[in-house]
Amino acid sequence: MTNPLAVILEKNHLAGPNYINWLWNVKIVLNSEDIDYVLAAPTPSLPVEDASIEDHAIYRKWMADERKVRSYLMASMSNALQVQHESMPDSREVLLYLRELYGENIRSTRFQLTT
Template sequence: MSSRNPLSIILDQNKLTGSNYNDWFRNLKIVLSSEKILYVLDKKPPKEAASDISETELAKLEKWWDHDLQAKCYMLASMSNELQRRFEEAVNAADIHLHFKELYGVQTRSERHAIVKELMTTRMRDGTSVYEQGVRMIGLIEKLVGLDVVIPSELATDILLLSLPPRSMDLWLILI
């Protein structure tokens, strides 16, 4: 990793293995944002410069390719060796990003759906303590947060309270 960017250490410590795509991508965005090159993940430059391109446009295009190469290097250097071999010939950072988004995005959506379904339908079982139910619900909420789902704390509290039977909910409200 580049010694110029001290944030790149988070990519060294959290290499992409596949199953950790969301965490890796969040860290990659932090590093690329600090370098002001995050834009290369979403937009592809033209393949070739037009023959009548101005000096200013040519300079912009060259800057784009430099930024793209830098982002691609950050991405490759922060992958497992197996993934590096698969993507070392990729044309640009946006192609790598798109591939991973397609590969792991569906898995993330289905995982998120399953967790939301469980969170919204879970009700406290007989014999379970309010504490155990709270821990279970908080665990589900934390899993969603790990998948980049933003849940305001008031909503999380309301969802947790809805999972309790009316008598337990009264007790819980007294405690908070």
């Protein structure tokens, strides 16, 4: 059986001009996986060694969810974009760069939607 979330991202690979539609679909997938908070929440600090077990567990979960988010982002890009973003440290950095890269498209699309 095919994963419906994988199908969404497979059909909506980021190629550049489709950034807004891609981002919309990525957010749908991340929300359904309950990991979309990673894009909005600040990265937690590495807990000190004597921090509580709960603090360590929260940090490990956040880092695991960050890896999932980054994997979804990378898997849903063209190969050329994957190469450009593979060395970026986290998913928010990837999205920030993409927003800068395709920002003009975002502004023109918003303008077209309001006229």
